[in-house]
Amino acid sequence: MKYLFQILWKDQSRWHLLWAVLGTIAGFVLLLTGIHFYENMNQVLTENEDLLDPEYIIVNKEVGIGQTLGLGNGGFSEEEIAEISQQPFAEQVAPFISNEFPISAYTRSRQFPNFSTELFFEAVPDAFVDVKSDDWGWETGKDHIPVILPQDYLNLYNFGFSQSQGLPQIPKEMIGMLQFSVVLKGATEKATYPGRIIGFSNRINSILVPYDFLTWANEKFGYLEQPRPSRIILVSPDPTDPEIIRFIDEMGYDTIREKLKSSRLNIILKFVLSFLVLIAGIIIGLAFLIFLLSLQLMISRSAEKIRRLSKLGYHHSEISRPYIIVLFILLFIVTAIALAISAVISGKMAAMAAEWNMEVGASLSGTIYLVSIGLVIVLFVLNTFSIYLGTKKLCKE
């Protein structure tokens, strides 16, 4: 064997093999760390106890021409609401209820100009409301109606309407001082209650009153046809679940996409990582090619020597042995170094993530070891075939 090595291996230019080794290591590291991130990112993104609050998502049906023409009732049927409740991403579901009788409101005060308007109320169960106040809630005998307005309405007034009308801006804290009266106009009864704005919601874009109040009021004053709920609110423990967007789009519903941004982020991240793994695969493919060509080059350069050995009685399988041994050693080195570098990178990444209070595993998973060993075996087998074919061809000449 030492003579074979002396004849075939000595005086050969070996630099191209070095490039093959470096290229394969780079490709391997990219691939393995890519897989490592993919596995860990899944964990990080779906862990939502620390990272993300359960998301409240408000879903409505898209308004179609049918509604404009007065045909059919837009709104969710009971079956549709049930179907939404059954989705794995929907932990809790509740429809909005709205007033079944006309409501109007007016103001009479010294500080502000008089104001009156027709009004609508909506309500959702208390658990869904993001404003916490002792004043919320309703019992018979309560002397005022607590109201929650969307933060957007205040902003619209302060930064839009008031400026253009020369009216004073109203700070949040002073809104409570605004006195207004609410007129509930039933078919036969009519009542007037003072209303009080007790807070602003960032979550629900509606004029909210307590659920108990609106159910009581609808029962007492309601006479209009009970409409189907035009909106529903649902709680999702994992708002990053891309299933949510897919379901909403498929059913023709609508929602404020901004709120599901992190789901998009998730998708984008997965896409980027997949792309990275693809690039890594390409690099490994190219490195494999360089290995292949390097070995073929060395064999070609030694053509005369190989033929001579064959004449002396060496079979091409024996002549292939030095090349295969070199290949084995190189691939072993590639795997060892690639795994070592990947482990170091993963460790550093885990340390960085820990600083940001994210739990990322530092050690490489079994999958990664399996993938690297599997890949290396494939590389070894393919290159060995190539060596055998190369020497066999020369020995036949």
Added chain:
Amino acid sequence: MTYRFEYLIPLPMKEVPTEGSQVWEAASASFSQENSYLVEAPSGRGKTSLLSIMYGLRKDYSGKLFINDRDSRGIRSPEWSAMRKTQLSYIFQGLELFDDMSAWDNIMLKNHITRHKTQQQIRNMAAQLNIEPFLQKHCGILSFGQRQRVAIIRALCQPFYFLFADECFSHIDKQNSAVAMDLIREECRAGGAGLVLTSLGNNGHDVDITLSL
């Protein structure tokens, strides 16, 4: 071991007239390991081709070749390789030495496969052929005659039933040729092996059978 030819002729020689040839296109020609043969012919008559065919290097012939009554076309490359290690030895006209290795390593390359000869025996043979001082030198710097003698020694460093020697004395003087021939004949006698020698003309070599192509 016996070779038997039936109407055998190398394909490139089909155009060449072969009346009177004792081998080419002969109804039957045979070589037995009990004999030593001298195949003499002028250039171009296929001396090297004959040996190459018997050694399995060339398969471009028509007719049949039987080795121990077995059609040689049925012999696959692993078997040829095995035969070349322990049954057939060859001294090539082109020598087929590795010029960037020493004479010693060239010989060892063959010897270490079967360890047929001891190091001392090899040195003795080298001394007999007057090339002992050159053993450690790279073959590339030796004269052709010196290299021929290295090739001869190498060919003797394995067991064989047949030794094929293709014009192996062409560059060796008469005295050393005689010594080399004695060495070869002694090896063949000791191993009960056959010798097939080719030469441009009869150089007075003492063989059992002379054949002309």
